[in-house]
Amino acid sequence: xxxxxxxxxxxxxxxxxxxxxxxxxxxxxxxxxxxxxxxxxxxxxxxxxxxxxxxxxxxxxxxxxxxxxxxxxxxxxxxxxxxxxxxxxxxxxxxxxxxxxxxxxxxxxxxxxxxxxxxxxxxxxxxxxxxxxxxxxxxxxxxxxxxxxxxxxxxxxxxxxxxxxxxxxxxxxxxxxxxxxxxxxxxxxxxxxxxxxxxxxxxxxxx
Amino acid sequence: xxxxxxxxxxxxxxxxxxxxxxxxxxxxxxxxxxxxxxxxxxxxxxxxxxxxxxxxxxxxxxxxxxxxxxxxxxxxxxxxxxxxxxxxxxxxxxxxxxxxxxxxxxxxxxxxxxxxxxxxxxxxxxxxxxxxxxxxxxxxxxxxxxxxxxxxxxxxxxxxxxxxxxxxxxxxxxxxxxxxxxxxxxxxxxxxxxxxxxxxxxxxxxx
Numbered sequence: 001x002x003x004x005x006x007x008x009x010x011x012x013x014x015x016x017x018x019x020x021x022x023x024x025x026x027x028x029x030x031x032x033x034x035x036x037x038x039x040x041x042x043x044x045x046x047x048x049x050x051x052x053x054x055x056x057x058x059x060x061x062x063x064x065x066x067x068x069x070x071x072x073x074x075x076x077x078x079x080x081x082x083x084x085x086x087x088x089x090x091x092x093x094x095x096x097x098x099x100x101x102x103x104x105x106x107x108x109x110x111x112x113x114x115x116x117x118x119x120x121x122x123x124x125x126x127x128x129x130x131x132x133x134x135x136x137x138x139x140x141x142x143x144x145x146x147x148x149x150x151x152x153x154x155x156x157x158x159x160x161x162x163x164x165x166x167x168x169x170x171x172x173x174x175x176x177x178x179x180x181x182x183x184x185x186x187x188x189x190x191x192x193x194x195x196x197x198x199x200x201x202x203x204x205x206x207x
Numbered sequence: 208x209x210x211x212x213x214x215x216x217x218x219x220x221x222x223x224x225x226x227x228x229x230x231x232x233x234x235x236x237x238x239x240x241x242x243x244x245x246x247x248x249x250x251x252x253x254x255x256x257x258x259x260x261x262x263x264x265x266x267x268x269x270x271x272x273x274x275x276x277x278x279x280x281x282x283x284x285x286x287x288x289x290x291x292x293x294x295x296x297x298x299x300x301x302x303x304x305x306x307x308x309x310x311x312x313x314x315x316x317x318x319x320x321x322x323x324x325x326x327x328x329x330x331x332x333x334x335x336x337x338x339x340x341x342x343x344x345x346x347x348x349x350x351x352x353x354x355x356x357x358x359x360x361x362x363x364x365x366x367x368x369x370x371x372x373x374x375x376x377x378x379x380x381x382x383x384x385x386x387x388x389x390x391x392x393x394x395x396x397x398x399x400x401x402x403x404x405x406x407x408x409x410x411x412x413x414x
Binding site (some may be wrong): 005009010011013014015017018019022040041042077078079080081082084086093094096097098100101103104107109119147149150172174177178180181182188190192193194196197198199200201202203204205206207 | 316
């Protein structure tokens with residue numbers, strides 16, 4: 001069944017989870033509806049109901065969703081009932097920012113190692129972690145049994161570094177390098193490129 | 208016609224542009240095909256032809272696409288024949304990384320002002336720009352006629368800051384704050400949240 005669910009649906013689940021958590025923590029709410037959730041997220045309530053129906057029956061006509069229950073279910077579906085260890089590759093400005101991002105820890109991700117190939121950066125301390133030489137990466141990743149890497153190296157080094165990560169057993173890569181990565185079908189890649197995001201919006205702006 | 212093209216198609220155009228530029232600059236190629244482009248990007252050639260057909264007839268059966276011509280056309284479609292000035296709001300670690308990101312300048316975006324509300328950051332120099340007090344933001348944005356902002360403030364301040372940007376005439380916001388923004392229909396928002404991106408991938412990983 002899992003294989004049949006479109007990835008675009010999976011991609012919306014973390015957004016539902018984020019908003020539900022906000023409703024519970026900040027607004028102190030205990031129940032919500034697909035209508036309320038949709039209104040807050042700019043997504044139709046029908047879409048939300050359809051997305052969730054792939055995984056079961058979470059709401060009741062009239063009473064809607066129990067927020068904490070739905071949060072638990074989504075966390076279970078997305079495999080967030082554990083802490084995921086993450087390797088950070090690249091200790092430049094962006095690597096530095098990511099190493100200090102407290103959102104990871106709060107949501108079950110923990111950067112446990114940082115690598116760079118620049119001798120001036122190796123040995124530097126970033127948020128309690130010491131930057132390690134990238135040549136030691138394969139051995140360290142294998143002993144630590146890490147599945148996820150965040151790639152913040154220049155475009156010219158991205159494919160080679162990704163290959164190395166994959167060979168060391170990494171199964172999911174969040175990459176900030178502005179280049180498409182070729183990876184085996186069992187490896188998942190998520191791209192973050194601010195230029196691509198800005199260019200998508202300038203289409204709609206008057207030049 | 209422009210209104211009828213799905214946003215998901217628009218979102219792929221910058222990715223085509225990025226790969227075409229790479230083919231021209233690094234591989235020194237002058238022509239390509241939807242097949243080659245698709246293979247490099249993990250997108251079907253039929254999808255690429257269909258996407259581009261929204262905007263005209265760019266390739267020829269047999270010879271494919273002239274890369275530089277297609278680059279020019281895509282730049283024109285995406286309104287990239289000008290330099291877009293960008294306001295950066297938030298001078299924390301990630302703001303710092305974005306202020307120093309050289310990919311913006313290379314692709315026609317120029318951060319021309321940086322704002323923060325922290326008195327310790329105001330006055331600090333970041334890549335030739337001086338961080339200005341956020342209270343001066345509305346006046347500065349209006350005199351500079353800036354359409355695009357990058358938002359890197361905490362989630363708790365994001366909506367209020369976005370409202371302020373929109374009131375000052377901003378039409379496109381790239382936000383790194385982990386919260387959905389409510390904006391008028393003529394304002395475009397693009398989201399970047401590493402936690403959401405990681406959670407989308409953990410779905411596919413064995414816990």
